Amino acid sequence: MNAKTIKVDFLARVEGEGGLFVRVRDQRVTEVKLNIFEPPRFFEAFLRGRKFSEAPDITARICGICPVAYQMSSCHAAEDAFGVHIEGPIRELRRLLYCGEWIESHALHIYLLHAPDFLGYEDVIQMAKDHPEAVQRGLRLKKIGNQIMTVVGGREIHPINVRVGGFYKAPSKQQLKGLTEDLKWARDAAVETCRWVSTFTFPDFQRDYEFVALRHPDEYPLNEGRLVSSKGLDIPIQEYEQHFAEEHHKHSNALHSALLERGSYFVGPLARYNLNFDKLTPLAQKAARTAGLTATCRNPFQGILVRAVETVYACDEALRIIAHYEAPDKPYVEVTPRVSIGHGCTEAPRGILYHRYRYDDRGLISNAKIVPPTSQNLKAIEEDLSEFVSARLHLPNDRLQWQCEQAIRNYDPCISCATHFLKLRVERE
Amino acid sequence: MAAVRKPKIAVWKFASCDGCQLSLLDCEDELLSIVGAVEIASFPEATRAVVKGPYDISLVEGSITTPHDEERIHTIRRSSKLLITIGACATSGGIQALRNFKNVADFIPMVYAKPEYIETLSKSTPINDHVFVDFQLRGCPINKLQLVEVLNAFLNRRKPVTPAHGVCMECKRRGTVCVMVANGTPCLGPVTLAGCGALCPAYDRGCYGCFGPKETPNTTSMSAGWTALGVTEPELVRAFRSFNAYAEAFRKESEAHER
Known part of the structure; x- marks a missing residue:
């Protein structure tokens, strides 16, 4: 047999x-x-008839882990449609809020969800018995990410302060300065995280992935940029649907996204890192090199290490923004709705999150499409597993199962996001 | 006397965004003390280890939206001494209960090319529509400090201290000037349950009802106040139809403005 x-x-x-x-x-x-088997929740369907200004708060509820990503992509989509471009301190505040979400989400994934795989524990609670210092460091790092979200966004889960055009209220310079000392600690802790994670044993595995991420001329990507890939894609985000499409499979309540020309692709920290290494701060680059990484990393198991490098970057960037911050005269820019289509694509902690809306003359949404990062990685995850298992058939089943789970967690999949359900474009028999 | 056994706690998820169970992991300062005081018997978001029931406390996140989940909640109830629902999805059906106001026969083909792959109920309903619930903790998301209070209370066999009054009281306590009176900003605070700390008015915006209706809310009077500020009927319907759209007081008020 x-x-x-x-x-x-x-x-x-x-x-x-x-x-x-x-x-x-x-x-x-x-x-x-x-x-x-996460139950579908029909977000695109009930967004129809809602006002553009409601989308940030409604779509945030797709995911409690990365609500800021949904708020950012939906705001950018409305601003794209209504011809507004946000600059200056409001733009900086958005980056700061996003840094908070990256720090929180990356610390959660590194310490609470993924490290136990590498160190042989069922969970962080068991891991904490043998590695109390590391777990406490992770929890405090996570908390500091949450503090940024609370100061800028009002609360850490489903922030209340984000609106199309900016914020309801801008934090004062003093409030942001109050984060500085904790963030300096967090930056050191993130560097230490890189060192700690670099001591893990990484299974030897890589494939010829097509990495897809945003790229911006002046910065490591969060809110804006062109969509680029390691195989030559270079498009404005408005052309997303000419190059990507979703497929519906019977076994999954989440759609699988694919590049029309080449099939599966890879989004998230590893993709951003490979396409934007030159935009990391010197400290983040140094932390990466000290941890044994080069500018290219194709082993998805090292994604945990790249998350740590991105955490260094997010702390560095947050400190830069706070040091130069002057509160804006008005916390938001007025927008005037018009019949139009708007696109938003930003870098959620897990990778690009694409939103597209059609609005009527009153600013009501007549059609919505949302493609979360996990839908985009599902094909790559399944291909990884196929190849990964093939080379490890000699392992006993429990060991193999453990490693398969670990391979899936490389992508930090957010299944709640992936299953909010999308409009279908392509079918496969 | 028998050796003291740590109470077993399980965390269960139905249709939701995961945010309320994340609140437990967001208790960074309290997490290690909590897991020291209890045995986490099942919490798939945090651990692959599963301890068999029965459980002393089950925390349930999410609403019932599929035939499978309709059955699963009964199994969970049977294996739980105390069942506590957390968040707007579990206590009122959540944002996905917006489907309850539409004809699902029209709804599904609008979204799915292959509806036969999907099993879903026509309505999203709260947990207490299906089984007896010992305590409901509201909010979208829940307040993590309230979650710690509720766990603490049940572990020490006392009643949790959570307010039944509205957001207006929290604004007064916080010293926030009323955004509706002072700025003419429509605010759901007068009818919404306290618990968030009256965040939105402190950020110069009106409350948008994350915690659902307070005890005995006067929604009719509040709607009249909104209308005086120039809010239209369709806008009123949308205001009551968000994360707690299917909570009775909000549902009735939104329907009153749809006629």
């Missing part, structure tokens, strides 16, 4: 509900399915 199956009914330490199914026959992987 040469057939075996690996079945994980309920994937743990990911955000949302999913399972894994791998079928192996005659020493070959014949089937890999990432089952997504």
Whole structure:
């Protein structure tokens, strides 16, 4: 009997509900399915008829882990449609808020969700018994990310202060200065995180991925840039739907996104890093090199290390913004709705998050499309698993299952996001 | 006397954004003390280890939207001594309850090319429509300090201290000038349950109802106040139809302005 199956009914330490199914026959992987059974919630459908100004607060509820990403992409889409471009301190405040979300989300994933895989624990609670200092460092780092979100956004989950055109109220210079000391500690802690994570053992694995991320001439990408890839894609975000499409598979309540020309692709920290290494601050670059990375990294298991490098960057960038901040005269720019289509694409902690809306003359949404990062990585995850399992068939099942789960967590998948459901573009039999 | 056994706590998820269970992980200062005082028996977002029930406390996030989940909640109730629902999805059906106001037969083909792949109910409903709930903690998201208070209270066999009054009281306590009276900004504060700390008015914006209706809310009077400020009927309908759209007081008021 040469057939075996690996079945994980309920994937743990990911955000949302999913399972894994791998079928192996005659020493070959014949089937890999990432089952997504998170219930669909129909966001695009009920966004119809809502006002442009409601989209940031409504779409934030797609994901409690990365609400800022949804607020940013929906704001940028409305501003794109209504011909407004945000500059100056409001733009800086948005980057600061996003840095808070990156620090919080990356610290959560590194310390609470992924490190236990590398160190052989079922969870962070068990890990804390043997590694109390590391866990406390992770929790404090996470808390400082949350503090930024609270000061700029009002609260850490589903911030209340974001609106199309800017913010309801801008924080004072004093309020932001109050974050400085903690952020300096956080920056040191992030550098230490790089060192700590670099001591982990990384399975030897890489594939010829197509990395996709934003790229901006002046900065490491958060809110703006062109969409570029490691295989030559270079487009304005408005052309996204000419190059990417979603497929619906029976085993998944989340759509799988693909590049029309070349199929699967990879978004998130590893993609951003490979496409934007030159835009990292000197300290972040140094932390990467000290941890043994070069400007190119194709091993998805080292994604945890790249997240640590991005955390150094986010602390550095937050400190820069706070040091130069002067409160704007008015916290937002007025927008005037018109019949139009708007696009927004920003870098959520897990990768690019694309929004597109059609508005009527009163600014009501007549059509919406949202493509979260996890939908875009699902194809790459399944391909990773297929190749990864093929080379490790000699391992006992429990060991193999552990490593498969670890391979999925490389992508920090957010299944709640991926299953809010998208309008279908392509079908596959 | 038998050795003291740590109470077993399980965290369950239905249709939701994961934000309310994240609140537990967001208790950075309290997390290690909490997990020292209890046994986390099932919490898939945080651990792959699962301890068998029965559980002393089950925290339930999310609303019921699929036939499978409709069954699953009964299994969870049977294995839980205390069942506490957390967040707007679990206590009122959440933002996904906006489907309840539409005909799902029209709704599904609008979104799905292959509806036969999808199993979903026509309505998104709160947990207490299906099983007995011992305590409901409201909010979108919940306030993590209230979550710590609720856990603390149940572990020490006392009643949790959570307010039943409205956001207006929190503004007064905080010293925030009323945005509706002073600036003419429409605000749901007069009818919304306290718990967030009256955040929005402190940020120069009107409350948008994350915690759902307070005890005995006068929604009719509040709507009249909004109308006097120039708010239209469709805008009133939308204001009551967000994260707690299916909570009775908000549902009735939104329907009153749809006629």
